[in-house]
Amino acid sequence: MIIGVPWWVFMMILFIFLSGYMAYRAMSAEKRLEQQFIEREGKIFIDRIEKEREKKQRRELSQ
Numbered sequence: 001m002i003i004g005v006p007w008w009v010f011m012m013i014l015f016i017f018l019s020g021y022m023a024y025r026a027m028s029a030e031k032r033l034e035q036q037f038i039e040r041e042g043k044i045f046i047d048r049i050e051k052e053r054e055k056k057q058r059r060e061l062s063q
Helices: 007-062
Strands: none
């Protein structure tokens, strides 16, 4: 016992901080993954719009 506090109390405090750190890491990794997904889907959407624009311009030129 340190200062009248059992050792397992210190271990519980350590585990609480460790759990918080791991939760923070998981949250930041999930945020990065979600950002990559959003960017990928946005690029697909932009590409589709550009293809439609090109088709429209070709149709206007051929008329």
